[in-house]
Amino acid sequence: MKFKRLPKVLVLVSVGAISACSGSLPSRTAHKDEAIYSATIDGVKRDNLTWANAYDAVIAKTKATSGAERNEYLHQAEDILMSTGAIAPIYYYTDIFMKSADMDGFYSSPLGYKFFHRATVGSSTDYTVCVGPKGDSYDPAKNSAVDGAIVISHVFEGLYRWAKPASGDIAADLEPAQATGFEKVAVGSEGHVKYTFTLRSDAKYSDGSALKPSDFANSWARAASGKLGADYGYMFDCVVGYEATAADEDKYLPLSGVTADDNAGTLEVELISDVPYFLELTAFPTYAPVKLANVQKADGSEDDAWWLDPAKYIGNGPLKVTSIDNKEGGKIEFAPNANYWDNANTKVTKLTFALTDDDNNQLTNYNSGAYKFIDSVPNEQIDSLKASKPNEFKINGQLGTYYVIFNVNDNTLNKKLANESQYVTFRKALSLLIDRNYVCKNIGKAGQEPANTFVGKGIMENNDGVLSEWTTRSGVNRDGSGYFKVGENDYEANCAEAVEMLKSLGFKYNEKKGSFSDIPTIKYLYNTSSGHKAIAEYLQAAFKPYGIKLKLESQEWATFLNTRKDGNYSIARNGWLADYNDACSFLDMWTTNSGNNDAQFGR
Amino acid sequence: MNKKLAFYILKRVLLAFLTIIIVITVTFFAVQLIPGGPFTSEKAVSPETLARLEKMYGLDKPIFIQYINYLGHALIFDFGYSIKSRGAVTVGSIIADRMQYSAAIGLIAAFIAIIIGVALGSLAAYKHNTTTDRVIMVLSTASVAMPSFIISTILLYLFCNVWQILPANGFDWRGYILPTFTLSLYPMAYITRLTRSSTLDVLGSDYIRTAYAKGSSFSRVLYKHSLRNSLTPVITYAGPMIAFIVTGSLVVEKIYGIPGIGREFVASITNRDYPEVMGLTIFLTYLVVIMVLVSDILYKVVNPRVELE
Numbered sequence: 001m002k003f004k005r006l007p008k009v010l011v012l013v014s015v016g017a018i019s020a021c022s023g024s025l026p027s028r029t030a031h032k033d034e035a036i037y038s039a040t041i042d043g044v045k046r047d048n049l050t051w052a053n054a055y056d057a058v059i060a061k062t063k064a065t066s067g068a069e070r071n072e073y074l075h076q077a078e079d080i081l082m083s084t085g086a087i088a089p090i091y092y093y094t095d096i097f098m099k100s101a102d103m104d105g106f107y108s109s110p111l112g113y114k115f116f117h118r119a120t121v122g123s124s125t126d127y128t129v130c131v132g133p134k135g136d137s138y139d140p141a142k143n144s145a146v147d148g149a150i151v152i153s154h155v156f157e158g159l160y161r162w163a164k165p166a167s168g169d170i171a172a173d174l175e176p177a178q179a180t181g182f183e184k185v186a187v188g189s190e191g192h193v194k195y196t197f198t199l200r201s202d203a204k205y206s207d208g209s210a211l212k213p214s215d216f217a218n219s220w221a222r223a224a225s226g227k228l229g230a231d232y233g234y235m236f237d238c239v240v241g242y243e244a245t246a247a248d249e250d251k252y253l254p255l256s257g258v259t260a261d262d263n264a265g266t267l268e269v270e271l272i273s274d275v276p277y278f279l280e281l282t283a284f285p286t287y288a289p290v291k292l293a294n295v296q297k298a299d300g301s302e303d304d305a306w307w308l309d310p311a312k313y314i315g316n317g318p319l320k321v322t323s324i325d326n327k328e329g330g331k332i333e334f335a336p337n338a339n340y341w342d343n344a345n346t347k348v349t350k351l352t353f354a355l356t357d358d359d360n361n362q363l364t365n366y367n368s369g370a371y372k373f374i375d376s377v378p379n380e381q382i383d384s385l386k387a388s389k390p391n392e393f394k395i396n397g398q399l400g401t402y403y404v405i406f407n408v409n410d411n412t413l414n415k416k417l418a419n420e421s422q423y424v425t426f427r428k429a430l431s432l433l434i435d436r437n438y439v440c441k442n443i444g445k446a447g448q449e450p451a452n453t454f455v456g457k458g459i460m461e462n463n464d465g466v467l468s469e470w471t472t473r474s475g476v477n478r479d480g481s482g483y484f485k486v487g488e489n490d491y492e493a494n495c496a497e498a499v500e501m502l503k504s505l506g507f508k509y510n511e512k513k514g515s516f517s518d519i520p521t522i523k524y525l526y527n528t529s530s531g532h533k534a535i536a537e538y539l540q541a542a543f544k545p546y547g548i549k550l551k552l553e554s555q556e557w558a559t560f561l562n563t564r565k566d567g568n569y570s571i572a573r574n575g576w577l578a579d580y581n582d583a584c585s586f587l588d589m590w591t592t593n594s595g596n597n598d599a600q601f602g603r
Numbered sequence: 604m605n606k607k608l609a610f611y612i613l614k615r616v617l618l619a620f621l622t623i624i625i626v627i628t629v630t631f632f633a634v635q636l637i638p639g640g641p642f643t644s645e646k647a648v649s650p651e652t653l654a655r656l657e658k659m660y661g662l663d664k665p666i667f668i669q670y671i672n673y674l675g676h677a678l679i680f681d682f683g684y685s686i687k688s689r690g691a692v693t694v695g696s697i698i699a700d701r702m703q704y705s706a707a708i709g710l711i712a713a714f715i716a717i718i719i720g721v722a723l724g725s726l727a728a729y730k731h732n733t734t735t736d737r738v739i740m741v742l743s744t745a746s747v748a749m750p751s752f753i754i755s756t757i758l759l760y761l762f763c764n765v766w767q768i769l770p771a772n773g774f775d776w777r778g779y780i781l782p783t784f785t786l787s788l789y790p791m792a793y794i795t796r797l798t799r800s801s802t803l804d805v806l807g808s809d810y811i812r813t814a815y816a817k818g819s820s821f822s823r824v825l826y827k828h829s830l831r832n833s834l835t836p837v838i839t840y841a842g843p844m845i846a847f848i849v850t851g852s853l854v855v856e857k858i859y860g861i862p863g864i865g866r867e868f869v870a871s872i873t874n875r876d877y878p879e880v881m882g883l884t885i886f887l888t889y890l891v892v893i894m895v896l897v898s899d900i901l902y903k904v905v906n907p908r909v910e911l912e
Contacts, residue, residue, distance in 0.1 A: 137689050144646070229655040231648050249655060304690035327700065328870075329772055329862035354772075360756075361860040364763050364771040558639030558875055565647060575645075595647030 032409050033602050034420040037080055051602030055080050056591045062584055064191055066274040068463040074583040078455055079476050081590055082483040085427030086406040086599040089451035090436055090535070092458075093400035093577065096382070096446045098363070100372040101391045105347055109162040109171050109283075110458060110581055112146055112398055113153050114375065117318040117336075117346050118164060121372045126350040129373035130365070133357035134326045138307040139295070140288035141223035144231040147375070149285045151353065154334060155206075155315035156288035159197050159216070159267070160279050164345075170396055174279050178203050178211065178289070178316065179267075186274075192240065193274045197267045197282075205291055206320040206337040213260035213267040215289040221245060221252040222295070223286050228252070228302070232286045235579065238278060240270040276462055277582040284580065289316060318346045330355045379531055382445045395447035400577035401456045401586070402448075404431070404539070409600045410570040412522050417505065425501050430571075432484060432498040433542055435491045443534045452482030455586040456578060470583055499546065515547035524550045525572040527560035532573050567600040574598060612900065619892040626888045627677055627881070631670055634872070634880050641686040641875045660686050662877075673881065682882030687874045694882035697867065705856070705863035708779060709849035712786035716848075717841060720791040721834070724798025725825075728833075731803060739795060746792035755785045755858040772860040782859045786852060790844050794837055802833040835906050842898020846891040 037054035038047045041061060049057075055077060062073045081087060095112045105119035114131055121127045132147025140152045159179035162171035179197040187194045203211040222228055224236035226249045236242045240257025257270035271278060281287055294312040297303045306312040310321045319334040326332070334351040336343065354371060356362060362374040363381060377385060377393070385393045406427045408420070417423050436450030449457060452474075459470040472480040485494060503509050507516045524539060526532040533554065540550040550571075555563060564572050576596075578585035588594065592602035642648055642656050657663045661672070676683065682694035727739040758781050763771040770778045805811065806829060814824050851865025864883065871879035903909050 136687050137691060139689075142689050144644070226651070226655060229652050229659065231644065231646070231652070233652065234649065246651070302690075304684070304688075305692065308691055327862040328856075328866055329704075329860045356772075356860045358857050358860060361771060361858065364759060365860075367764055368767050368771060370770065370772075557873060558643045559637065561643050561645065562638040579646075595649055 036420055036424075037083070039080065040076060052592050055601065059584075059588060059591050062587075063273055066191065066276075070273075070276075071461045071463055071583075074455075074461075074587060075473065075478060077587045077590075078453065078474070078583070081454060081587065083424070084408065084599070084601065085424045085431065086408050086601070087454050088404040088406070088427070088431035088434065089454050090402045090404060090434065091440050091444060091448035091451050092456050093398040093402060093575070094444075094447045094449075095396040095398040096377055097373065097375045097394050097396075098366050098377060098385065098389070098392050099394055103372055105164075106169065106373070107162075107164050107171055108169050108396060109153075110397075110399060111149075111578070112396070113149050113162075114373070115153065115162070115164070116351055116373070117154055117334075117348055120347050125348050127348075127372045128331075128352040128354055128370060130354040130356060130362050130371050131373075131375045132355070134328055134330060134355045138313070138324075138326075140285045140290060141219070141228055141230045141232070143285055151321075151332060152285040152288060152315075153317070154319045154351070155313065155317045155321060156285065156290075157315075157317040158284065158287045158289075159199075159282040161283050169394065174283055177283070178216075179282075182279075184274075187270060191273045193271050195269045195271070195278065197269070199265045199267060200341055201265055202341055203316065204339040204341075205314050205316050206339055207291075207314050208339050209291070211289060211316050212262040213265060214262050215291070216267055216287075217254060217258045217260040218252065218292050219289045220258060220287065221254045222290070222292070224255060225252045230286070232579075235281060235284060235286045238271050238273065238275045238281075240272055275582070275584075277580045277585075280580050280582075316340070318342065319348070319351060326355065328356060379445070386445075397458045398577065399456045399458050399581060399585075400575065401451055401454055402444075402535075402573075402575045403451070403454065404434075405564075405572050405574040405599055407567050407569050407571070407598075407600055409567055409603065412520055412570050416507065416518070416520065422505055425505055428484075429498040429501040429505075430543070430548070432494040432501075433546060433548075434539065435542060436486050437488050437491070439535060439538060443531070443538060450486040452484050452486045455583045456576075458581070459578065459583050459586070460581055461583065495546075502546070510547075513547075515545060517547055519548050521549040521551050523553055523570045525553050525555065525560065525563065525569040527557050527573070528554045535573065564598045565595070567598070567603070572598070608900075608903070611903075612896075615896050615899070619896060622892055623885065623888050624674075627674060627885055628670075630881060630884045631673060632666075634875070634877055635666060637872075637875065639875055641877060643875065660684075660690075677881065677885055682885070683878040685871075685876055685879045687871070687876040687879065694879050697879065698864070698882060698886050701851075701862060701864040701867045704861050705851040705865065706849050708783050708786060708855075708861065708863070709845070709851070711779070712783045713790065713841075713845045713848050715783065716787040716790035716794055716844070717837070719787075720794025721798050721837060723791075724795040725802055725830070725833070727795065727799040728802035728806065736799075740799075743792035743795045746788045747796070749788075750854075751785055751789065751852065752854045752858065754788060755781070755855055758785060759858060778859070778861075782855050782861055785855050785859075786848055790848065793844075794840065797836050797840060798833060801836050802829060805829045805833045831905055835902065838898055838901050838905060842894045842896075842901070843891065846894035850887050850890055 033050055035048045035050045037049045037051060038045065039049055039054040039058050041057055058073050058077045058080065062070050062077065065073060099106060100121050102122040103119055106114070106116060108114045116129060131150045135143065135145065135148040135151060137143050138148055138151050140156055143149060143152060157177045159177060160174045161177035163173045163175040165171050179199055182195050182197045184193055184195050186192070199213050205211055220236060223230055224233050224242055224245045226246050233246055236255065239255050241255040245253045245255050259268040291314050294314055295303055295306050308324060308326060310324060313321050318337060318340050320337045321332060322335045323333045332353040332355065336346050336349065340346065354365070359376045359378045362371065362376065363378060365371040366374045413423070413426065417426060440448040440450055453471055455470050455474070457469070457471050460467055461470050461473065475481040475483055499509070502516060508518045509516055524536055526536045536552045540552060543550055563569055576586060589596035590599070590601055591597065642653055648656070654663070661669065680695070684690045685692050685694055685697060723739050727736045730736045759771060762769040762781060769781055772778055811824060811828055814828050851863040851868070853865040853869050855861070856863040856866045868883045871883060
């Protein structure tokens with residue numbers, strides 16, 4: 001987009017530079033968006049649909065239905081997605097960290113947001129931890145990083161919050177926080193629902209001023225607004241009025257579905273459908289109530305630096321920031337918020353977040369006792385730490401999947417494969433040749449589990465009152481068998497099946513050598529990092545005996561993202577972390593026009 | 604003579620100015636050519652949001668308009684706001700803040716390197732072909748050859764992990780000890796070798812023999828006749844060296860957790876934070892250009908035989 005505005009000479013230079021780093025650009029060919037997909041909508045099964053008529057239509061149904069019906073549409077979306085073979089899940093992510101053995105009272109949300117305000121280290125209530133580097137912004141509306149969310153979650157509190165689990169480290173339930181409870185009723189005939197939250201009458205900001213329902217309504221309008229243009233503005237897309245607010249670039253247009261009554265102390269929120277994750281969203285940082293007077297300058301314009309000033313960075317959470325030095329090697333200091341409603345449970349007297357992105361430096365400080373908790377561990381140290389500090393090295397589940405993505409418009413094999421259906425078979429065969437158990441044990445090393453679904457482990461679904469894990473109902477038979485077998489003993493059979501599939505495509509197979517002789521070399525793209533490189537090299541080694549040659553190519557992070565997004569690759573590494581605990585957080589992204597549709601489905 | 608020197612300086616300043624304009628221009632277009640932008644992220648922002656953000660930071664304007672706007676501001680040292688911070692901090696304040704660490708550590712390291720380097724180099728030359736000379740040469744060769752990431756890792760492991768006598772982060776003066784030492788090691792060794800060879804040259808020359816012959820004492824020969832001449836190559840080296848060392852070392856800053864300018868620079872490129880990349884580039888160019896200029900002039904002062912062109 002940017003290049004169009006460059007003068008001619010520079011365009012030539014830039015195109016040269018891009019093709020030099022990403023190889024020749026694949027041209028779009030005949031197999032682009034062939035009508036080969038099937039979907040069952042309103043009980044009618046139709047075949048030979050384009051991507052938009054199959055996948056996009058099913059996703060649209062998930063927005064208009066609820067409960068078990070909606071879950072079935074979500075499962076169907078995953079069926080269609082996996083039928084393309086373009087997504088080859090490798091493993092479900094885990095969250096690893098080091099925690100001092102005598103730290104007590106710590107917990108984490110399912111999204112990996114860590115909470116320290118209730119934790120003590122031995123008898124100490126004043127300690128330092130490191131959860132990541134300096135933040136880009138600790139403004140609840142603008143932040144989109146996990147470490148930023150951790151800071152915000154200590155300083156702000158939503159209508160609901162994650163409850164400290166009775167045992168273990170990971171919170172599973174939400175509990176009333178700034179709200180004391182809610183009522184939910186169906187509204188109209190379009191499937192809308194309305195939540196009416198009752199706020200705590202004693203709710204206050206840390207500066208002692210009253211926190212009113214309108215503070216929530218105003219903060220939400222700001223966060224969702226086109227004027228602010230926040231990355232996570234779309235987190236409000238289930239609220240009635242979001243489209244208009246997001247389109248308004250001049251003011252924080254109030255969300256029409258949100259009504260605050262400061263006298264009654266209630267907040268009404270109308271949603272476009274009964275999304276099961278809405279209560280969880282009210283605990284999400286983007287939904288936090290900021291003090292609007294503090295985020296704006298006297299003339300009403302945004303004060304972009306308000307969050308860097310402890311006097312202005314006023315929240316309503318358990319802690320308040322007393323000093324902030326936001327840079328690499330800097331730190332943030334917190335003290336208890338005297339005006340918080342639940343201070344009986346706050347244990348720390350002072351909490352310090354050290355800010356650094358170097359995991360070796362973090363580990364050195366952890367080993368010396370300077371830090372009591374670190375959120376990342378150098379990959380090469382995992383084995384030795386697991387052995388030497390088993391009580392401190394922790395592995396938690398995380399809602400995300402590491403996967404290999406195929407560009408459906410890639411034309412590398414066009415001379416060998418006639419149509420998209422053959423490409424599907426080819427991609428599925430390659431996926432079967434990956435020994436996911438090996439990758440988890442010998443490369444990931446952090447307790448990852450082999451994946452045979454795209455929707456991550458830990459995602460829950462509620463079928464009319466029966467709560468179950470998504471992966472236990474995954475696969476076309478809804479029996480938890482996933483989309484292929486990933487047992488320790490299944491690999492051999494998988495490989496044999498892959499060979500048969502490749503033979504069926506007409507590739508020349510040498511029975512003696514057990515390898516194919518006429519499969520063109522394919523490029524595998526990954527971003528520069530030792531972990532991704534190790535997996536890329538594993539894939540190369542795993543495919544080689546079968547005569548499938550991978551040419552590895554690494555790119556620097558932002559370049560890589562750009563190349564992948566534009567579809568200038570054949571196969572690439574990919575990974576996805578959910579924004580909230582619902583399968584749609586994994587499935588909405590594959591609609592034709594989604595900015596995250598890196599596989600280029602339907603394009 | 605002074606008029607000549609003044610003219611020389613004026614010419615050099617103008618050239619330096621031209622250099623800076625060229626650097627601004629090349630950098631400006633080069634960063635725009637790297638694929639990706641400041642709003643590229645794993646989770647894509649919607650096209651509408653992207654358009655709004657680009658408008659907010661003036662990135663929607665034609666590139667030449669952006670360039671002209673930028674040039675106008677950059678020449679009066681207004682580098683604008685960091686995009687990555689979403690407009691929260693100015694590039695100027697980032698430079699000022701990071702430089703206090705890089706400059707403190709860099710200047711101390713440069714000072715140590717010059718003082719100890721010259722002393723050791725002279726000692727090695729006067730004790731030519733003795734054990735002292737050989738020990739100094741072996742040590743300095745080793746220091747030049749060992750990359751700083753190895754030295755810093757070993758020091759960090761020993762002092763912070765095993766003995767736990769120094770902090771692993773460079774925040775108070777105790778935290779400065781290891782990074783300054785690590786940073787000074789390479790230039791120190793280099794200066795040692797430079798001083799040694801130039802001193803050996805000088806000590807073998809006719810005028811030194813003359814000085815001894817007319818009855819000058821050893822110390823007089825050393826300070827009056829030899830040192831000044833043998834320092835010429837050191838001065839040529841010292842200017843760029845100080846600029847180099849003060850502008851930060853990514854490796855040392857990263858390993859010791861110092862919030863310096865080196866890692867900030869690398870991060871700004873990774874983030875495609877155009878204003879920050881530009882601001883840092885221009886600032887570092889100024890520093891290097893000034894230091895080279897100063898060392899050229901000093902070179903002339905210690906060695907009047909040098910002809911200015």
